[in-house]
Amino acid sequence: MIAVEINGCQVERLRRELRRAGNREIGGVMVAENLGDAAFRLAGFSVQRSGGGVASFVRKPALHRRFMKSFFEQTGWDYARFNYFGEWHSHPLYPAIPSSVDLRQMQELVDDPHQTALFAVLLIVRLGLRGGIEASAYAFRRGHQAIEVQIHCAYGGICPPTGIPCVSGNRRRRILERRQRSITRRTRSSDDENPLPH
Numbered sequence: 634m635i636a637v638e639i640n641g642c643q644v645e646r647l648r649r650e651l652r653r654a655g656n657r658e659i660g661g662v663m664v665a666e667n668l669g670d671a672a673f674r675l676a677g678f679s680v681q682r683s684g685g686g687v688a689s690f691v692r693k694p695a696l697h698r699r700f701m702k703s704f705f706e707q708t709g710w711d712y713a714r715f716n717y718f719g720e721w722h723s724h725p726l727y728p729a730i731p732s733s734v735d736l737r738q739m740q741e742l743v744d745d746p747h748q749t750a751l752f753a754v755l756l757i758v759r760l761g762l763r764g765g766i767e768a769s770a771y772a773f774r775r776g777h778q779a780i781e782v783q784i785h786c787a788y789g790g791i792c793p794p795t796g797i798p799c800v801s802g803n804r805r806r807r808i809l810e811r812r813q814r815s816i817t818r819r820t821r822s823s824d825d826e827n828p829l830p831h
């Protein structure tokens with residue numbers, strides 16, 4: 634079992650960013666310290682505030698390259714201990730679980746022979762109704778199926794995803810109806826497109 638530890642400051646920062654972003658998706662890359670025995674400590678993450686809609690997020694590589702460069706400089710290029718950990722993004726209006734597009738993109742990332750990461754984690758977050766952060770994480774390895782990653786936070790503030798869109802009233806009803814239509818369409822056709830956003 635792969636596990637990642639997230640500290641209180643990181644949870645607070647995520648919460649601030651998610652509040653600020655409202656219904657737009659945000660995301661970035663994550664870096665972590667390898668503690669051995671499949672345990673990692675999140676060392677930091679970049680935040681890209683632009684480029685996301687209510688159901689999509691397009692990463693801007695230049696911003697994240699700068700973040701990675703600065704992280705490697707700070708940690709003395711000790712790649713065995715401090716390295717790229719993966720990607721994160723928010724699902725403000727949908728459950729904090731990866732969509733089929735998310736899963737495919739991450740698997741393609743680690744399977745790509747032109748890049749060096751053989752392993753990457755995808756973290757999906759969203760602000761819960763009570764201000765907590767709902768989150769799930771999956772690890773992708775070249776040639777293997779994705780596996781769930783345990784998220785630990787001594788500070789609390791992180792909970793498992795709920796299946797309910799994080800809005801209320803008419804908007805919530807419209808979203809639920811749209812999801813239901815989408816699921817019905819999906820069940821009727823052989824198309825395996827996931828109705829959830831990515």
Ligand SMILES: [Zn+2]
Binds near residue numbers: 830
């Ligand atoms: Zn997604």
